Amino acid sequence: MLKFHNSLSNKLEEFIPVEDKKVKMYVCGPTVYDKAHLGHARCYITWDVLYRYLKFLGYNTTYCRNVTDVDDKILKKADMQGVSPEDITKEFYASFENSMKGLNCLKPDVEPRATKTIGEMIAMVKKLIDNGFAYPVDGDVYFEVEKYKKYGQLSKQPIDDLMAGARVDTDEKKKSPLDFALWKKDEKHGYKSPWGLGRPGWHIECSAMSKKFLGDSIDIHAGGADLTFPHHENELAQSECANGCKFVNYWLHNGFVTINKEKMSKSLNNFLTIDDLLKKYDSNAIRFFILTNHYRMPVEFNDEALNSAAAGAKRLIGAACGYNKTDEVDEESVNAFKLAMDDDLNTSKALAVLFAVADKVKKASDEKEARLYASTLITLGEVLGFDFSLAKKEVCESELREMILPLYKTFEIDENICANEAIEKIISIRKAARDNKDWAKSDLIRDEFDKCGILLKDSKEGTTWQVK
């Protein structure tokens, strides 16, 4: 039985979708004004795994992840650099997409852009005014928190406490300091609206995009724990007051990545970008690192942890090397995997199941059995988003040739011979040396390969090689 920890009830709940076998999930996407970092990686890997798992279970899943491309930070950056907001969002959306691809995250079914959903946002704000939950002032429109008695239900913040703790707001236009902007006056970058030129508040963007692409009531709304308040609290208030029905059944929140025990974030300027990490580690290593922890727990980043994850991932993925995915899987392993994942996505336990399967591949009594377990390993590993093609680390001819170019000269190999053959040829030269017990020469050749990024593996059956 699939269960999730619902932030709304703060309890583990059985997952029952609104429509049988159909799931609508929404994840708060990036504000595209800067490069994505490891914290984002954690969030999007976590929900990518949820998406993959729901599909694996046979749910017809619609995954919607927005792109926030109207925002103060974007405008500020654009103004500072003297370029248009579109220049900024175009650059960083491309960068984000690239990072997601690098992490082997599946593309969501829908990736709406805030700028393309302005009409729906205006309609929603209008509706909130009509329903008596919002009021316009001087080109702005605010949501009146007092009017919605359940406000604070998600973040578990009693309204009175919020009120008491609220900062003294210099904005005299608001009726209460807790009221938040649905629409902000903006004569420079604004859009036409019934209240004059302006732009939407951040919260209404998600409410409107979720409504437009998934409907008034959805199954899952997920995001980083820092979005719980005020973002999700406000979305919840707006959507329920505008639509008059339950907005989200399951609210899921992932924990943070910390570095030196502090939350990794742009404002603390202690972040590592996904791009930079991918230069040093492959996507499997990063995923393994993220997935060894339960998604709601904090993850402390350090190089040792990531190196250890890289070693683990390499061994796990490597166990399926040389095998393919088939339709046949070991049901017992699949059930153990499901048992782990059903329990609020216990990926740590799921990884232990994968290691057990990897072990069975090695200990299989015959080829057929090995194939079955390897196929199981790949099937389940892919549910966690591992990329098994990385096990072989295949490089194309031209790339390989480029790598071993120095060896052609050293060993006087004919330039017309392809890289694979050239390698085999050099290995046979080495074998001859080894047969003659010329260990110095043998070791020299091994070192030459090593310098070119090629690892030689000696065994009883002979010498094989692989790209490091």
Added chain:
RNA sequence: GGCGGCAUAGCCAAGUGGUAAGGCAGGAGCCUGCAAAGCUUUCACCCCCAGUUCGAAUCUGGGUGCCGCCUCCA
């Protein structure tokens, strides 16, 4: 101040009442000319104190330490 979370081996981490999954590193061994890779094997009584119980890492109370949210943030 309000709200929420965490504390398990050298490191990462699962486990929420029945005697500690898994990964990394380390040790030992196999293999090897030597290595590397691979394989086999080994490695903890769970922050402290008190309580409940036949039995607690797991429940209750009290400490101590750490983190997050309450402002933009995944």
